[in-house]
Amino acid sequence: EVQLVESGGGLVQPGRSLRLSCAASGIRFGDHGMHWVRQAPGKGLEWVSGINYNSVYIAYADSVKGRFTVSRDNAKNALYLQMSDLRSEDTALYYCVKDMCYHNPTDFCALDVWGQGTTVTVSS
Amino acid sequence: DIVMTQSPLSLSVIPGEPASISCRSSQSLLHSNGNNYVDWYLQKPGQSPQLLIYLGSYRASGVPDRFSGSGSGTDFTLKISRVEAEDVGVYYCMQVLQTPPLTFGGGTKVEIK
Numbered sequence: 001e002v003q004l005v006e007s008g009g010g011l012v013q014p015g016r017s018l019r020l021s022c023a024a025s026g027i028r029f030g031d032h033g034m035h036w037v038r039q040a041p042g043k044g045l046e047w048v049s050g051i052n053y054n055s056v057y058i059a060y061a062d063s064v065k066g067r068f069t070v071s072r073d074n075a076k077n078a079l080y081l082q083m084s085d086l087r088s089e090d091t092a093l094y095y096c097v098k099d100m101c102y103h104n105p106t107d108f109c110a111l112d113v114w115g116q117g118t119t120v121t122v123s124s
Numbered sequence: 125d126i127v128m129t130q131s132p133l134s135l136s137v138i139p140g141e142p143a144s145i146s147c148r149s150s151q152s153l154l155h156s157n158g159n160n161y162v163d164w165y166l167q168k169p170g171q172s173p174q175l176l177i178y179l180g181s182y183r184a185s186g187v188p189d190r191f192s193g194s195g196s197g198t199d200f201t202l203k204i205s206r207v208e209a210e211d212v213g214v215y216y217c218m219q220v221l222q223t224p225p226l227t228f229g230g231g232t233k234v235e236i237k
Contacts (some may be wrong), residue, residue, distance in 0.1 A: 035226070037173075045165075045173065045216055047226040059224035095172060108223050110163040110178035112185075117172060 002026040002113055004096045009118030012086055020118055022079040022096030030074035033057075033099030033108055036081050038092035039117075046092075049081065050099070050108050057106050064090075086122045093117040126151050126219050130229035136237040143204040145232045147217035152197045153180075161221035164193055164202045167231075168213040176215075177202065209236055 008020040020036070036048040049060045049070040058070055069082040079096055095117045101109035127150040137143045153161045160180035167173040175184040177193035180200060190205040204211055217229040 044214075044231045045167075045218075045228045047218075047224075047228065050224070050226070061225045100175075100178060108220050108226060110175055110184075110220065111165070111173075111218075111226075112175045112178075114172040114174065 004098065004113060004115035006094060006096045006115045006118035009094065009120045011121045011123065013124050014087060014122055016086055017082070017084040018086060018120060020081040020083065020094055020096075020120070022115060024077040024079065024096075024098070027098060027113065029077040030054075031102050033101060033104060034072060034079045035097040035099060035108070035111060036070065036079075037095045037097050037111070037114075038090075038120075039095070040089075040092045043092075048094070051079070052099075052105060052108075053103055054105075059108075083120070086120075088122050091120060091122050093119050125225055126153075126222050126227050128217055128219055128227050128229035130215075130217060130232050132232060133230070134233040134235070136235050137204075137207040138237045139209060140206050143207050143211075143234060145202045145215050145217075145234075147195075147200045147202070147229050149198045149200070149219055151222065153200075153219050153221045154197050155221060160196050160200065161219060162193075162195075162200050163218045163220065164191075165216045165218065166211075166213050167216065168210075171213075173216065204234075207234070207236070212236055 035050040096115040097111045098113035100112040164177040165173040
């Protein structure tokens with residue numbers, strides 16, 4: 001069964017840090033790019049960050065650039081999002097998402113597998 | 125950044141009737157390879173989004189054939205030939221031609237009348 005399971009969310013004070021993790025199973029994790037997409041309460045979808053299959057190509061939304069760092073460990077089938085200097089506007093449900101393309105060096109494709117999400121709440 | 129604009133914001137449909145959602149991009153999404161780099165997603169109530177259509181018109185695995193995507197350049201349409209109760213939720217278009225960032229439309233909420 002194809003599965004992406006996020007963890008690491010929680011309540012955190014503004015300015016603090018948090019690390020999200022995503023465990024993948026049932027997919028050839030090391031062959032595909034991965035993404036983080038978030039959804040603020042009652043709002044639409046916002047792409048946060050993407051990383052290609054071998055970590056050579058990494059990209060961020062302007063809203064998180066310089067504060068968030070995405071990484072992956074293909075040996076562990078794991079994706080991470082290190083979030084620092086958190087702000088109230090970062091409060092959202094964070095989805096781990098698989099990119100549809102195979103071994104794509106510099107582009108991103110459709111997002112074909114989504115996790116259930118982990119909730120991050122930034123509040124004092 | 126490419127801006128994706130969806131219409132309408134919401135749609136109320138009688139079961140068995142067709143439905144259509146529009147998505148307009150601020151720049152052309154037509155690649156030199158002939159594909160349009162726009163995808164459609166459905167987020168059912170309380171669930172994670174799911175991929176319906178990729179590259180403008182290709183149905184994702186397991187997606188019923190009552191869903192179809194069309195359009196080229198800057199204007200795209202998702203059509204449901206006969207709406208069923210299970211099709212309720214919020215539909216999003218997304219572009220992957222010029223990244224970063226990947227950008228989503230604001231969403232169209234479909235409900236059953």
